[in-house]
Amino acid sequence: MTFDRSRLRPFANLDKIVGALLEVWPEHADYCEARFRDDPPGFMTRSDELAGLVVKLAGGDLATYCQDYKWMCAEFLKEELYFRREGRYRLSTFKEAYDEVYNKADYMSRYVRGILLSQLIWTPHARAFDYFRTHFLPGNPPGTNHLEVGPGHGLFLYFASQDANIARLEAWDVSQSSIAASRHALQTLGVTRPISLIEQDVLAAPSRSEEFHSAIISEVLEHLERPDLALQTLRQALKPGGRLFINVPVNSPAPDHIYLWTGTGEFIDFVKGQGFEIETSQFLPMTGHSLERAVKHKLSISCIVIARKPQ
């Protein structure tokens, strides 16, 4: 298989990132071919906007981000080997993840840079942003009070900040350094409207009640020992009828994933079990695989769920 990059040419930011990545990692061409093969034009255009944000965040250091993405993929393969052999994630407690990943500054820096690039290069990541922009945000009423838990690289928060229906923005993170990183990212992306970035543990007893019309928790629950408590806190914080965008991968080993769901149905039942109704859901298989094949072989599938607190 050869990767015909000509279809990326009209999308300058995508072309720039993929070009830089293939300079560092030419063997990733087949993967990129599978990633961009079936993208419809509208999605390509929105992906190019996302790529523009990634380019801004990477600054003049795109090559380093590409090297760290390649390194991160190798780290994921180690976890994949353990997962396939043992049928579970290697780590199971937050302390283990803290000791092995979060508390190692150099490892964390590389991991965060790699993850940023994956937002564009991994199909489920890119499609999750798209679903958030095209299906979640337009469903919010004018004057929406919006909350994000674990804003990380700040990209979801950026898109929320651009939405006219959102009147107020707040984000929680358990780590001061993560909050500082998110704040810096939002400045880099040119977000000028006020956003409350608060140090708040979503696992702590619910501190807020019926304040938010909408919320998002993306790729956070699988990092927690008690994701049920996180959803219960969010349920309490949402107004009746409030909407929650959830993004969680199942069967998806990573250096800091500690909570395993083994199927999409199991995850939907989990969300319902925390008192939410399901508005819509999307199941996004890993790049290059159909959903049917991903289910059959227990491959990574991202569950995108728009849940609703009952009226």
Add this chain to the structure above:
Amino acid sequence: MSPDAILAKLTDVFRDVLDEDGVVLSRGTTAKDVAGWDSLSHVRLVVAVEQEFGIRFDTAEISGLANVGEFVNVIARKLG
């Protein structure tokens, strides 16, 4: 187990893991020759082979499995 028998069994594993009934392997076959044999499916192939043959590869062996012939050789050695 003879090398030919290992190769036949290995072919079944590849067909199952890659979901491709048309996979035909020879000792010289590399990842470039087989659709879907990438670094991630390589891990799934390795573990499926381990389970099928009742063996365990070490890390150096896994990265050295560059073609089907290497698979056959390492499996034969481990089966003794």
